[in-house]
Amino acid sequence: MMNKVILTGGGSAGHVTVNLALIPKFREAGWQVEYIGSENGIEKQLIEPLGDVRYYGIATGKLRRYLDWQNVKDPFKVVKGAFQAYRLIRKRKPDVVFSKGGFVSVPVVLGAWLNRVPVIIHESDLTPGLANRIAIPFAKAVCTTFPETEQHLDKGKARYVGAVVREELAHGRADKGRMICGFTKHKPVLLIMGGSLGARKINETVKAALSRLTERFQVVHLCGKGQVDPAIKHHSYKPFEYLNEELPDVLAMADIVLSRAGSNSIFEFLSLKKPMLLVPLTKEQSRGDQILNAQSFEKSGFCEVLYEENMTPLSLAESLEKLYANRETYIRNMEGQRRQDALEQLFELITETAAAGGK
Template sequence: MNKIMFTGGGSAGHVTVNLALIPHFVEAGWSVDYIGSENGIEKQLVSSLSNVNYFGISTGKLRRYFDWQNVKDPFKVVKGVFQAYRHIKVLKPNVLFSKGGFVSVPVVLGAWLNKVPVIIHESDITPGLANRISIPFAAKICTTFPETAKHLQTGKTEYVGAVIREELKHGNADKGRAFCRFTENKPVLLIMGGSLGSRRINETVRRALDKLTETFQVVHLCGKGQLDSSIQNDNYRQYEFINEQLPDILEMSDVIISRAGSNSIFEFLYLRKPMLLIPLTKEQSRGDQILNARSFEALGFCEVLYEENLTEETLLNQAAQLYEHRLTYVRKMTDYEQRDALNAVIQLIEQAAKAN
């Protein structure tokens, strides 16, 4: 029996590609294991899958800034390497697929020490710190943007495009409206601050809510612990996070306001949803979302509102402008050539497994 192991976590963006791939290998009869953190979002998302064994390990966050946790976390990473090494030695996967995030580094090292081939997926134009550390130990790096190869300067890159979860292709707008108790008589605005939420976006949206809901029915995915139970508005629905109903919510949405994580924006592109992107600032990240947003803006797929310019007024103005010009964005997205990234990655994994 062929065996595959997955890793990746810390945010939903470091799990979604894995969630797209796992059903194929389960259906093909492969043994599927997943190594993630002991209490991260990846455990929540993966544990609900049948026929997938989940193993939690010790993890330490990889930070670019000073924090006293930086003293402790290297020891957690070393512990995680030993834990991952032991799991991989026992489970003997034919191949490891890593989506990145800080939890992936110990697992990639554990696989390399066990001589298990590693395939890495990089969603953004420039690789994150975890993937930068892991790349020397990988056999292949799959990229979403063609320009990523010039940042890596290695012959191991393979441009595959964006991997889209199969379930997102089958959303039902009527089911989405029923879930949210919305009508067909008013357009729907979906607001997403990423799986961990965004306090700045949440606060601005809620200050602008009365005016926003004059035009839109609003679905707000605000992140864990960021619900506001004091709000009473028939045209507003807020959720910490949505998984099962997300395809239906996306299908019913007319326009979207979102962070600029690569996985999400390519899913919006596939579904031809006009988007206003509010990328994480360079102070909050390495600037990857800014590059993602600029790339999409140059192609005519989105509007961009930088967080330093985010106010109640700019949010309202750009949301109205996005909706007014939505058909222009839809036409641009319709002209985009979609690659079959899912099958391209599956073939690379199968080739690596056979060669092992």
């Protein structure tokens, strides 16, 4: 009988990328892969086009850090989602459930636990997010990206594996990236990634600084859904809502990167040795995890950090020019980073857990 895994995670692209990295491993090993996500989240957009991964949408809610009527209704959505996940998992009978986090994962983990299906969780950030904190008691193991995360977990469950990076990112071609964007070899390339959430402030500041940025750089800008401004026309500026299949080539072309400080993205830049300017989400916008991620990378000499409250068109342009001028130092620091095969370790732990069943 074919082994089966159900993957979950969503709400932002960062809660899907590790699952996207794992799917080819499961395919190669002959596993059946299914996915439980929200009914209309970004995870549905990213997973459904794969074709051979069956997608199931369930109800889900989230905890907002501000007063909102949805905070009253969302706990009922989580309960509904848990019943939906319980019935799905009982019917589909997976050998194991792997959760990448985000609020859609909470009802799925509960549904798996109620069906006595073992659960493995992955935590990308330095400290666990609320969804994972709720789910961890129901999991067999929690895999971490940062070694420091083990301090926040039950030592019997923590497994430090390092950063999981999609293998296809290493195979990008700079010449294809330039062809996609219409860029030349003779001017450095700045890649701007605001993330699937929280890109608005970066987008506004980039727009205000664009005339100076395009004097020095060719700019490829991943703006987020609905954020491309059709009024901006410049031969050194190429905006996209997001990129999927083309992303490895565009990354290969980039000389430096401006980004939020989500863990999955910054470790991908690290693996590709891309000097980065990080603008972490503020504590008002998040739980502060991106600030910790950025500070950890800054301490290791991998990046410059520009805090959003200090970000102006002038400070942004000056910080990027400084980053480019010192790019060789950052590249040398990143070359000294010891790498381990986190994807293989994670895959092996999931398969071993599936083989052991509920034991």
